[in-house]
Amino acid sequence: xxxxxxxxxxxxxxxxxxxxxxxxxxxxxxxxxxxxxxxxxxxxxxxxxxxxxxxxxxxxxxxxxxxxxxxxxxxxxxxxxxxxxxxxxxxxxxxxxxxxxxxxxxxxxxxxxxxxxxxxxxxxxxxxxxxxxxxxxxxxxxxxxxxxxxxxxxxxxxxxxxxxxxxxxxxxxxxxxxxxxxxxxxxxxxxxxxxxxxxxxxxxxxxxxxxxxxxxxxxxxxxxxxxxxxxxxxxxxxxxxxxxxxxxxxxxxxxxxxxxxxxxxxxxxxxxxxxxxxxxxxxxxxxxxxxxxxxxxxxxxxxxxxxxxxxxx
Amino acid sequence: xxxxxxxxxxxxxxxxxxxxxxxxxxxxxxxxxxxxxxxxxxxxxxxxxxxxxxxxxxxxxxxxxxxxxxxxxxxxxxxxxxxxxxxxxxxxxxxxxxxxxxxxxxxxxxxxxxxxxxxxxxxxxxxxxxxxxxxxxxxxxxxxxxxxxxxxxxxxxxxxxxxxxxxxxxxxxxxxxxxxxxxxxxxxxxxxxxxxxxxxxxxxxxxxxxxxxxxxxxxxxxxxxxxxxxxxxxxxxxxxxxxxxxxxxxxxxxxxxxxxxxxxxxxxxxxxxx
Ligand SMILES: Cc1ncc(C[n+]2csc(CCOP(=O)(O)OP(=O)(O)O)c2C)c(N)n1
Ligand SMILES: [Mg+2]
Numbered sequence: 001x002x003x004x005x006x007x008x009x010x011x012x013x014x015x016x017x018x019x020x021x022x023x024x025x026x027x028x029x030x031x032x033x034x035x036x037x038x039x040x041x042x043x044x045x046x047x048x049x050x051x052x053x054x055x056x057x058x059x060x061x062x063x064x065x066x067x068x069x070x071x072x073x074x075x076x077x078x079x080x081x082x083x084x085x086x087x088x089x090x091x092x093x094x095x096x097x098x099x100x101x102x103x104x105x106x107x108x109x110x111x112x113x114x115x116x117x118x119x120x121x122x123x124x125x126x127x128x129x130x131x132x133x134x135x136x137x138x139x140x141x142x143x144x145x146x147x148x149x150x151x152x153x154x155x156x157x158x159x160x161x162x163x164x165x166x167x168x169x170x171x172x173x174x175x176x177x178x179x180x181x182x183x184x185x186x187x188x189x190x191x192x193x194x195x196x197x198x199x200x201x202x203x204x205x206x207x208x209x210x211x212x213x214x215x216x217x218x219x220x221x222x223x224x225x226x227x228x229x230x231x232x233x234x235x236x237x238x239x240x241x242x243x244x245x246x247x248x249x250x251x252x253x254x255x256x257x258x259x260x261x262x263x264x265x266x267x268x269x270x271x272x273x274x275x276x277x278x279x280x281x282x283x284x285x286x287x288x289x290x291x292x293x294x295x296x297x298x299x300x301x302x303x304x305x306x307x308x309x310x311x312x313x
Numbered sequence: 314x315x316x317x318x319x320x321x322x323x324x325x326x327x328x329x330x331x332x333x334x335x336x337x338x339x340x341x342x343x344x345x346x347x348x349x350x351x352x353x354x355x356x357x358x359x360x361x362x363x364x365x366x367x368x369x370x371x372x373x374x375x376x377x378x379x380x381x382x383x384x385x386x387x388x389x390x391x392x393x394x395x396x397x398x399x400x401x402x403x404x405x406x407x408x409x410x411x412x413x414x415x416x417x418x419x420x421x422x423x424x425x426x427x428x429x430x431x432x433x434x435x436x437x438x439x440x441x442x443x444x445x446x447x448x449x450x451x452x453x454x455x456x457x458x459x460x461x462x463x464x465x466x467x468x469x470x471x472x473x474x475x476x477x478x479x480x481x482x483x484x485x486x487x488x489x490x491x492x493x494x495x496x497x498x499x500x501x502x503x504x505x506x507x508x509x510x511x512x513x514x515x516x517x518x519x520x521x522x523x524x525x526x527x528x529x530x531x532x533x534x535x536x537x538x539x540x541x542x543x544x545x546x547x548x549x550x551x552x553x554x555x556x557x558x559x560x561x562x563x564x565x566x567x568x569x570x571x572x573x574x575x576x577x578x579x580x581x582x583x584x585x586x587x
Contacts, residue, residue: 025449049445049480057438057472064442067427070449072442088469091432092439096421 003166006197007105009144010162011036014073016145017152018044024152025065027051028075029058034164035075035105055080059088059102066098071152078104078120078161082127093157094130100158101151102127107137107161108248109276109293110198110286119281120161125253127159128226134179135225137161137247139200140169143223146177154179163248165286167198171221182229188218191304191311192236192243196222196255199246199274202290205297210304217304228258234266242311243271244303248295251275270310272303318361323528326396327357328584331557333392333405335580338571341409344417346567347554348461349389351492351525355550356393358531359457363539368399371424377454378427378443382436383461383490384418385569390426391415399425434467436460437487441473444482455539459488463495466504471516477545478517486538487518487547490525492554494565510549518547525550558583 017024018040027049028037041048051058055076062072074081081104082089093100104123111119127135134156138144144162151158158179175183185200186207195203200221210217218240220232237243243263247255256273263269276293290296330353338344359379360366366376381390388408395402400414400423407413414423418431428439440458447454464470477485489509497503506512513520519541523530531550538546554568555561558580561572572580 025446047449052472052475052479054469054472054476056434056469057441057476060435060438060469060473061442061445061476063428064439064444065446066442067439068443068446068450068452070446087432088435088438091429092435095429 002169004141004169005164005166006138006141006144006162007036007164009138009141010103010148010160011039013145013148014040015043017149018047021071021152023069023071024073025049025070026073026075027058027062029053029055029080031076035103037073037075055085056088059085060092062100063092063096063098066100071099073101073103075103075105077106077118078123079106079118082120082123082159086126090130094132097132097156099156101160102157103160103162105162106164108163108197109281109289110163110165110248111281112165112286112289113283115283116280121250121276121281123159123161124225124249124255128258129253132156133226134158135161136179136223137196137225138223139197139221140167140171142169142171142173143177147223150177150179161197163198168201170201170204177223180224180227180229182232183221183223184218184232185221186217186219188216189240190216190242191308192218192220192240193246193300193304194220194222194233194236194243194255194259195246196225197248199248199295202295202297202300203246206300206304209297209301215304215308222255225255225258228262230262230266233259233262237263237267237269241269242307243269244274244300244307245271246274246295246300249275250278252278270307272307274300274303317532320528323357323361326361327353327528328587330357330389330392330396332581332584333395334388335572335577337388337392337405337408339574339577340406342571344388344409344571345385345569346561346571347494347565348383348386348490348492348568350556350558350561351552351554352386352389352459352490353556354526354528354531355459355488355490356389358528359535360393360397362532363535366425368397368425371399375454378456380428380436380440380456380458381419381430382458383433383464384430387419390419394425433461433464434469437470437473438476440485441476441480441482444484445480447484455484455486457486457488459490461495462489462491462493462500462506463503465489465506474513474516474518481543482545483542485545486535487545489547489549490552491549492552494554494563494568496568498565513547518545520547520549522549523551525552526556
């Protein structure tokens, strides 16, 4: 299986956008290579703005560029965008509903050795509480590229959550991708696994393991965290009666929370959460950390069995 | 550009704006009195002289941009915009009431209001971004950004000061309402800014220091700012918080407090007696 970081898909999409559209501008807060903004900079230096280590200023400058009719992408790590500049995103961008794409790379613990200060595990929560904000966490590089291009034509601000490390390519060029519309990847009747980002891959592996044990698991890629596809979640609850959510992010306010918010209103069923459990990340290799944080396919399998037991009680 | 308006005419407008501000605040029962009164001449000298805009077409492409970074002083901006017929003066009395376009802090959407603000420290970055966009489009518009002196405590301002200088944004004109007070007290006791002129200069900004209530100096500064090329300009305007009403001047308890009905009557007597 091919592997590629989602940030690379973003970088490619950005260059293609730059070729087609003169209104695309890119800002970076001294993380131009690691966010892949550098690929755009190389081709379109006159539309690239180096902002130095000033995330708050970068967000405000992007707001001004958007007001002047440009379509800015701001690039830095997720922790620094969503965390350091949260109030600037709130007031200078979301409140005015400006067309700015906030790109947060290095989402999740798969950042690895840099450790907790650089591993964003709270951004989905921080961003989705803001009115007008759209939040997307693509599952692979192909999807990241599609998301990048669609975000550039979307109305209102978009937060794009990307990762640093290589992740398996699980979608194809031909697969449909629509902001706000979840993708059904595997059908199944016993339990549904709803995942985003890298965890989509782990969910697909879990599906295969469960299949061998005669458990039929539906897998949904909830790439758009906001606006959330309520219909797909509700249908899954009605048809499978048990849900596992999987995210490389805190379960407080993230994917697990938002699925639960939908279910408690629409069709309550038991839910098990795979995700970061109210703690900071830590240094290590991504593979080791997935085990430590219980984010692997095996963990999803265990959660699936637990939730099926709860359903049958 | 048409010639300069007479100082006498502008003084009279400033007086009327102050009256509107005070009436509005008393009617709302809350709001920021001191910092609204200190920026009246800075706004009047801009909007009634230098500023290119069309109240009938508030979003027309050739307009200049005014960004009120110290959003809490919006009563002054609202009064000026209403005076210029961006919207009906009658709307002023809806300030801070449910359903109003005149929110407690500015909200984009009210004709003439370019940005939502109120969380201090954010305006100069937006001004820079606007200026960069205008530069790409070869658009000659000028971007004005009014900040408070207390607001300069915000780190983001100094990030933006670096950005403005780095990109040599000579289409940006910063204005500091240097009224020497912030909420906790005197600026020099709360977090000293001096030497302020030298700070901006060290950051490669051209600094024009003026009396922010002297309309001639204000207009001269806006004229001069336009002629400076290759770097951004900031006008350090020395002002008096609560300017224009004797019992409000330098009385920092009126920072975020509206005049009572009786105080309003006294203030109006002073202003109308002028
Ligand atoms: C980020 C932020 N922090 C705190 C406040 C609350 N606040 C409103 S006005 C003000 C003092 C500002 O002082 P200054 O800029 O000097 O304003 P002025 O004297 O012109 O009224 C403060 C702290 C705010 N609006 N935004
Ligand atoms: Mg002040």
